[in-house]
Amino acid sequence: MLGFDVGTARKVWTALLIALLFFCIYMASSTVLVVVFAVFFSYLVYPLVDLVERIRPRRVPRVASIALVFVVVVAVIAVVGSLFGVQLQDQATHLFAQLPALMKSDVPNRFPLPHFLEPLRERIVDFVRSQIETGSDKAVPMARSVGLGVMHAASNLIYLVLIPILSFLLINEGPQMRDAFLNLLTDRHRVLWAQIVTDLNLLLSKYVRALLFLSLATLICYGVAFSLLGVPYAFLLAVSAGLLEFVPFAGPLGAIAITLVVAVFSGYAHLLWLVIFIALYRLFQDYVLNPYLMSEGVEVSPFLVIVGLLAGDQLGGVAGIFLAVPVIAMLKIVIGRARVFYSASRDEGQAARRALTGKAD
Template sequence: MFGIDVRAARAVWTAALVLLALYCAYTVRTTLLVLLFGVFFSYLVYPLFVLLQRWTGGRLPRVPLLIMVYALIVGAFVLAGALFGTRIATEAQNLAQELPKLMQPGQLQRQLPLPAPLEPLRVRLAEFLQNLISAGASQALPTVRGLGTGLLHVAGNLIYVVVVPIFSFLMVRDAPGIEGVLVSLGKKQDGSFWSSLARGLNHLMSQYVRALALLSLATVIVYSVVLSLLGAPFALLLAVLAALLEVIPVFGPLIAALSIFSVAIVSGYPHVWWLVAFIVAYRIFQDYMLNPYLMSEGVNVPPIVVVFGLLAGDELAGVPGIFLSVPFFAAVRIVAVQIRIHRERRQLEACEAGSGPDSG
């Protein structure tokens, strides 16, 4: 009557709702990131909760059991800080004081460890390395420049420190209710798609968070032990740095290796090539043995997509975008796989219905 196309109106209305939802998500992006990190933390807490639940035989209610889990986690952090916090702080202070002296002209040239065949190139190599280190310190990737600032920003907001554990506590406490909703959803018509998708995303998150935690733990233990045995300078500080950078795919381990190598060179450490051999051997073990064992097939993302995700995530959301880029693309992959499986199932059901006994 008024010349209005109903289908066009529905499409415009749907697009408007999508844009409104995206705008609302962008407006509350900080809150969404805090809740998302709460989800990550809950996946770290839940395995310990299940282990303690089995150890107690399921006799304790969920809330007291969760309180015990959080008490153990806080106790572990306090113990680690008491044992290693002072040493890490001392090494960081010493490195900050000594690094400007070590970077003085001629200092690197005298301390650079070189084999005999490369001695004629000492001056040129020293100048090249000094320019490279200076350029890397002043013109590092935005990813690296924003990492420390982002971590300090997060740590400086007490609300993050409080809300993330609270949200993870509530999520683990209500896990049976969430599972019940998914089971009831799967029983409805076409609900199997959503329940399968939820199970796939849950498996992805549990595998990814567990793998990151174990990889970082393995890195800090192995690096601290080996660097200390080799007598490398600032061993514990560099091991903690390598463990923190382990959560950044591709670039994180590379930055950690370059940092260890640079500090060893400017400090005049005489066994730099032993450090290089150790880092290469450990990366081979980590990347080709331990990482594939911990990461499930659904978590693996092609390296080119990882690099693109890291750069795009840094531009879009800074440090949180870097951290979330890999699980985001892995989640997109799971959604695409579930859509394909659902369509194939619907086509198969349609074919079976068409070839039934009444079809003739």
């Protein structure tokens, strides 16, 4: 009546609700980001919780075993940070102090380049030096503002405390939250979303743990190789590469660029061996280790990865880049499951109508 279609109205209403949900998520991005990091931390800790659960006596409550795991994990993180944090800070401070002298050195002019790039040597060296000078100019006022930044960070320190607390609650109450969500749905949609939740759980668990293993592998391999090869600031470069491994695609490239720039301007004599090692390690990680650790559900086309990284950078900076690939993979699972589910429902409906038509005949 009057051109009003109920089905269209429902679709428009659903689209508006989804748009409103995304708007609320964007407005509460800081809170959502804390929850996301808590979810990731939960997936990192859960294997230990599951191991303790297997050997836990029945009279000991489950919450006690989860609390024990979190106390041990937080203590280990604190001990590792106290042991290696000083060395990392010393190397970073020394590198920033040496930047002016490194930029004035003549080492880059003696660095071998391919024959076709020799006419551009001066421009390349000037460009690299200008980039480093820009970074060093920003680093000095940044270092001076650390004292004031500590007071500002103290107000956000609650987030660092909330992440393990939220992770603890997620692990403890996760099954009840899942059941409560599914009970809100109809019987027909409960089957669909039970499959989606199961797939998302498997996806995130494999993705987060794979990132952790890749980061640790990069940290250990780079640290050992850089130390054996005598690379300047070996520990600092290895830690930087390990942390950047959490940023898909752009992180490893940034780590390689930082390592080569520091090695070149420090006058490192065995640059060829360093390049060979990095190339061999990236081949091993990208074509052997990464496919072994990542599940098929995490595989995303390079085009979508690059678009997602650019969009993530615009929406959330480094956090958006970090979350781009898992969000795309999650959408891929939801859309794929929904397509299969509704296709099967449509086929069943057509078969039922054909059966009824046959009986009527």
